[in-house]
Amino acid sequence: MLVLTDFHQPASVALAYAATLAQPLGARLLVVHAHRNALLDPELLTVSDSSLSAQARQPAFASLTRGLPVPAVTETIHGSVLATVAAALRRDHPELLVLGRPTDSSTPDELVSTTALDLLRAAPYPMLVVPPTAPAGRAPRRLLLAVDGESFSLGRYASMVRHLFRVLKAEVTILHVSPTPAATPLQTALASVLRIGLTIDLTRLSLARHIVASSPAAGILQAAQPGEFDLVLVIARPRSFLGKRFHHSVTAKLLLHCAVPVLVLPAQA
Known part of the structure:
Protein backbone atom coordinates (compact mmCIF):
# COMPACT_ATOMS: atom_id res chain seq x y z
CA MET A 1 0.00 0.00 0.00
CA VAL A 112 -12.63 22.86 -1.47
CA SER A 113 -9.85 21.20 -3.42
CA THR A 114 -8.15 18.29 -1.68
CA THR A 115 -5.35 15.97 -2.61
CA ALA A 116 -7.76 13.02 -2.85
CA LEU A 117 -10.14 14.69 -5.29
CA ASP A 118 -7.34 16.00 -7.48
CA LEU A 119 -5.56 12.63 -7.53
CA LEU A 120 -8.75 10.83 -8.55
CA ARG A 121 -9.03 13.12 -11.53
CA ALA A 122 -5.36 12.91 -12.46
CA ALA A 123 -4.81 9.19 -11.86
CA PRO A 124 -7.94 7.11 -11.08
CA TYR A 125 -6.76 4.33 -8.76
CA PRO A 126 -8.20 2.38 -5.79
CA MET A 127 -8.00 4.99 -3.07
CA LEU A 128 -8.71 4.73 0.66
CA VAL A 129 -9.48 8.07 2.30
CA VAL A 130 -9.38 7.99 6.11
CA PRO A 131 -11.18 10.62 8.22
CA PRO A 132 -9.31 12.05 11.22
CA THR A 133 -11.63 10.26 13.68
CA ALA A 134 -11.10 6.76 12.25
CA PRO A 135 -10.16 4.16 14.90
CA ALA A 136 -6.82 2.43 14.54
CA GLY A 137 -5.99 -1.06 15.75
CA ARG A 138 -9.19 -2.72 14.56
CA ALA A 139 -9.51 -4.12 11.05
CA PRO A 140 -12.83 -3.29 9.36
CA ARG A 141 -15.39 -6.08 9.39
CA ARG A 142 -18.72 -4.45 8.52
CA LEU A 143 -18.52 -3.09 4.99
CA LEU A 144 -21.07 -1.03 3.07
CA LEU A 145 -20.87 -1.37 -0.72
CA ALA A 146 -22.82 1.42 -2.44
CA VAL A 147 -23.88 0.76 -6.04
CA ASP A 148 -26.21 2.60 -8.41
CA GLY A 149 -27.72 -0.42 -10.16
CA GLU A 150 -25.97 0.19 -13.49
CA SER A 151 -23.66 -2.48 -14.85
CA PHE A 152 -20.02 -1.95 -14.02
CA SER A 153 -16.63 -3.62 -14.21
CA LEU A 154 -13.65 -3.19 -11.91
CA GLY A 155 -11.24 -4.88 -14.31
CA ARG A 156 -8.01 -5.91 -12.60
CA TYR A 157 -9.16 -4.34 -9.33
CA ALA A 158 -11.94 -6.92 -8.83
CA SER A 159 -9.53 -9.58 -7.57
CA MET A 160 -8.15 -7.14 -4.99
CA VAL A 161 -11.66 -6.46 -3.67
CA ARG A 162 -12.50 -10.18 -3.47
CA HIS A 163 -9.23 -10.81 -1.60
CA LEU A 164 -10.04 -7.95 0.79
CA PHE A 165 -13.50 -9.34 1.53
CA ARG A 166 -12.17 -12.86 2.05
CA VAL A 167 -9.20 -11.99 4.28
CA LEU A 168 -11.18 -9.59 6.47
CA LYS A 169 -13.99 -12.16 6.83
CA ALA A 170 -16.18 -9.18 6.12
CA GLU A 171 -19.91 -8.81 6.41
CA VAL A 172 -20.91 -6.89 3.28
CA THR A 173 -24.14 -4.93 2.91
CA ILE A 174 -25.05 -3.75 -0.58
CA LEU A 175 -26.72 -0.33 -0.59
CA HIS A 176 -28.89 1.29 -3.23
CA VAL A 177 -30.32 4.81 -2.90
CA SER A 178 -33.23 6.29 -4.84
CA PRO A 179 -35.60 9.25 -4.39
CA THR A 180 -38.66 6.97 -4.17
CA PRO A 181 -39.37 3.50 -2.72
CA ALA A 182 -38.74 0.81 -5.32
CA ALA A 183 -37.98 -2.91 -5.14
CA THR A 184 -36.83 -3.48 -8.71
CA PRO A 185 -33.79 -1.13 -8.62
CA LEU A 186 -32.70 -2.80 -5.40
CA GLN A 187 -32.67 -6.22 -7.03
CA THR A 188 -30.88 -4.73 -10.05
CA ALA A 189 -28.20 -3.28 -7.77
CA LEU A 190 -27.67 -6.64 -6.10
CA ALA A 191 -27.47 -8.37 -9.49
CA SER A 192 -24.81 -5.89 -10.69
CA VAL A 193 -22.55 -6.95 -7.80
CA LEU A 194 -23.20 -10.67 -8.16
CA ARG A 195 -22.57 -10.47 -11.91
CA ILE A 196 -18.89 -9.57 -11.52
CA GLY A 197 -18.28 -12.05 -8.71
CA LEU A 198 -17.29 -9.64 -5.94
CA THR A 199 -19.02 -11.76 -3.31
CA ILE A 200 -17.79 -15.19 -4.43
CA ASP A 201 -16.90 -17.33 -1.38
CA LEU A 202 -18.20 -14.63 0.94
CA THR A 203 -19.94 -16.26 3.89
CA ARG A 204 -21.37 -13.08 5.44
CA LEU A 205 -23.29 -11.25 2.71
CA SER A 206 -26.14 -9.22 4.14
CA LEU A 207 -29.23 -8.69 2.05
CA ALA A 208 -29.17 -5.53 -0.01
CA ARG A 209 -30.52 -2.41 1.63
CA HIS A 210 -32.54 0.35 -0.01
CA ILE A 211 -32.70 3.93 1.30
CA VAL A 212 -35.00 6.66 0.09
CA ALA A 213 -33.10 9.96 -0.04
CA SER A 214 -32.99 13.14 -2.07
CA SER A 215 -29.59 12.24 -3.53
CA PRO A 216 -27.31 9.18 -3.62
CA ALA A 217 -24.69 10.97 -1.50
CA ALA A 218 -27.25 11.89 1.16
CA GLY A 219 -28.48 8.30 1.35
CA ILE A 220 -24.99 6.82 1.64
CA LEU A 221 -24.00 9.33 4.32
CA GLN A 222 -27.19 8.49 6.21
CA ALA A 223 -26.36 4.77 6.15
CA ALA A 224 -22.61 5.01 6.74
CA GLN A 225 -22.63 5.58 10.49
CA PRO A 226 -19.56 4.60 12.56
CA GLY A 227 -21.65 2.46 14.92
CA GLU A 228 -23.02 0.39 12.07
CA PHE A 229 -20.26 0.19 9.43
CA ASP A 230 -16.45 0.29 9.48
CA LEU A 231 -15.76 1.00 5.81
CA VAL A 232 -17.67 2.30 2.78
CA LEU A 233 -16.88 1.17 -0.76
CA VAL A 234 -18.11 3.26 -3.66
CA ILE A 235 -17.81 2.70 -7.41
CA ALA A 236 -16.57 5.84 -9.20
CA ARG A 237 -17.41 5.90 -12.89
CA PRO A 238 -15.19 7.69 -15.45
CA ARG A 239 -17.78 10.46 -15.85
CA SER A 240 -17.21 11.36 -12.18
CA PHE A 241 -13.75 12.63 -13.04
CA LEU A 242 -14.69 14.85 -15.98
CA GLY A 243 -15.24 18.58 -15.94
CA LYS A 244 -15.47 21.21 -13.26
CA ARG A 245 -18.53 19.65 -11.63
CA PHE A 246 -16.50 16.84 -10.09
CA HIS A 247 -16.90 18.44 -6.67
CA HIS A 248 -20.67 17.92 -6.99
CA SER A 249 -20.32 14.18 -7.62
CA VAL A 250 -21.31 11.45 -5.17
CA THR A 251 -17.66 10.46 -4.74
CA ALA A 252 -16.60 14.00 -3.84
CA LYS A 253 -19.38 14.39 -1.27
CA LEU A 254 -18.41 11.13 0.42
CA LEU A 255 -14.71 11.93 0.54
CA LEU A 256 -15.45 15.30 2.10
CA HIS A 257 -18.10 14.30 4.63
CA CYS A 258 -18.24 10.55 5.36
CA ALA A 259 -17.69 9.70 9.03
CA VAL A 260 -16.05 6.34 8.23
CA PRO A 261 -13.17 5.52 5.83
CA VAL A 262 -14.12 5.44 2.14
CA LEU A 263 -12.57 3.09 -0.42
CA VAL A 264 -13.08 4.47 -3.95
CA LEU A 265 -12.96 1.84 -6.69
CA PRO A 266 -12.64 3.28 -10.23
CA ALA A 267 -14.95 1.53 -12.65
CA GLN A 268 -13.32 0.46 -15.88
CA ALA A 269 -14.68 1.81 -19.16
Missing part, protein backbone atom coordinates in the same frame (compact mmCIF):
# COMPACT_ATOMS: atom_id res chain seq x y z
CA LEU A 2 1.21 3.49 -0.81
CA VAL A 3 0.45 5.88 2.05
CA LEU A 4 0.80 9.60 1.37
CA THR A 5 1.97 11.71 4.31
CA ASP A 6 2.60 15.38 5.02
CA PHE A 7 3.59 14.62 8.66
CA HIS A 8 0.39 16.22 9.97
CA GLN A 9 -2.11 14.50 12.27
CA PRO A 10 -4.65 13.35 9.62
CA ALA A 11 -1.87 11.62 7.69
CA SER A 12 -0.70 9.86 10.87
CA VAL A 13 -4.23 8.56 11.48
CA ALA A 14 -4.36 7.29 7.89
CA LEU A 15 -1.01 5.52 8.30
CA ALA A 16 -2.13 3.77 11.49
CA TYR A 17 -5.36 2.68 9.79
CA ALA A 18 -3.46 1.45 6.71
CA ALA A 19 -1.12 -0.58 8.91
CA THR A 20 -4.08 -2.20 10.66
CA LEU A 21 -5.60 -3.09 7.30
CA ALA A 22 -2.28 -4.29 5.86
CA GLN A 23 -1.63 -6.76 8.67
CA PRO A 24 -4.30 -9.36 7.79
CA LEU A 25 -3.60 -8.79 4.09
CA GLY A 26 0.10 -9.53 4.54
CA ALA A 27 0.88 -6.25 2.79
CA ARG A 28 3.79 -3.87 3.19
CA LEU A 29 3.61 -0.08 3.36
CA LEU A 30 5.38 2.49 1.23
CA VAL A 31 5.12 5.80 3.09
CA VAL A 32 5.64 8.69 0.68
CA HIS A 33 6.10 12.38 1.32
CA ALA A 34 5.77 14.65 -1.70
CA HIS A 35 8.08 17.61 -1.10
CA ARG A 36 7.43 20.74 -3.13
CA ASN A 37 10.18 23.33 -3.05
CA ALA A 38 9.04 25.72 -5.78
CA LEU A 39 8.60 29.30 -4.55
CA LEU A 40 5.34 29.76 -6.47
CA ASP A 41 3.63 26.38 -6.36
CA PRO A 42 -0.11 26.53 -7.11
CA GLU A 43 -0.69 23.33 -5.13
CA LEU A 44 0.32 25.17 -1.96
CA LEU A 45 -3.04 26.94 -2.17
CA THR A 46 -5.04 23.71 -2.01
CA VAL A 47 -2.83 20.95 -0.59
CA SER A 48 -1.22 21.03 2.83
CA ASP A 49 2.56 20.97 2.89
CA SER A 50 5.21 20.21 5.46
CA SER A 51 7.89 22.73 6.27
CA LEU A 52 10.30 20.06 7.52
CA SER A 53 13.84 20.35 6.26
CA ALA A 54 15.65 17.46 4.61
CA GLN A 55 17.48 16.83 7.89
CA ALA A 56 14.25 16.71 9.89
CA ARG A 57 12.32 14.45 7.53
CA GLN A 58 14.18 11.24 8.37
CA PRO A 59 13.53 11.48 12.13
CA ALA A 60 9.92 12.36 11.32
CA PHE A 61 9.63 9.25 9.14
CA ALA A 62 11.17 7.15 11.91
CA SER A 63 8.66 8.50 14.42
CA LEU A 64 5.75 7.79 12.05
CA THR A 65 6.71 4.19 11.32
CA ARG A 66 7.95 3.17 14.78
CA GLY A 67 5.85 0.38 16.22
CA LEU A 68 3.84 -0.36 13.08
CA PRO A 69 2.71 -4.01 12.89
CA VAL A 70 3.88 -4.38 9.25
CA PRO A 71 7.09 -3.52 7.36
CA ALA A 72 7.24 0.05 6.07
CA VAL A 73 9.60 1.74 3.61
CA THR A 74 9.77 5.55 3.45
CA GLU A 75 10.48 7.79 0.49
CA THR A 76 10.51 11.50 -0.30
CA ILE A 77 9.57 12.45 -3.84
CA HIS A 78 10.14 15.93 -5.21
CA GLY A 79 7.78 17.93 -7.37
CA SER A 80 4.07 18.27 -7.94
CA VAL A 81 1.99 15.98 -5.72
CA LEU A 82 -0.22 14.93 -8.62
CA ALA A 83 2.61 14.15 -11.01
CA THR A 84 4.92 12.44 -8.52
CA VAL A 85 2.23 10.30 -6.89
CA ALA A 86 0.87 9.26 -10.30
CA ALA A 87 4.41 8.26 -11.28
CA ALA A 88 4.84 6.27 -8.05
CA LEU A 89 1.57 4.42 -8.71
CA ARG A 90 2.76 3.46 -12.19
CA ARG A 91 6.13 2.38 -10.83
CA ASP A 92 5.13 0.39 -7.75
CA HIS A 93 1.58 -0.83 -8.57
CA PRO A 94 0.38 -0.86 -4.95
CA GLU A 95 -2.95 -2.45 -4.11
CA LEU A 96 -4.21 0.80 -2.57
CA LEU A 97 -3.36 4.46 -2.34
CA VAL A 98 -4.09 5.66 1.21
CA LEU A 99 -4.34 9.20 2.50
CA GLY A 100 -5.93 11.10 5.34
CA ARG A 101 -8.76 13.58 5.05
CA PRO A 102 -7.97 17.02 6.47
CA THR A 103 -9.84 18.21 9.52
CA ASP A 104 -13.38 19.32 8.72
CA SER A 105 -13.70 22.90 7.52
CA SER A 106 -16.57 25.35 7.19
CA THR A 107 -15.44 26.15 3.65
CA PRO A 108 -18.19 25.41 1.08
CA ASP A 109 -17.64 22.25 -0.97
CA GLU A 110 -17.45 24.31 -4.17
CA LEU A 111 -14.28 25.96 -2.88
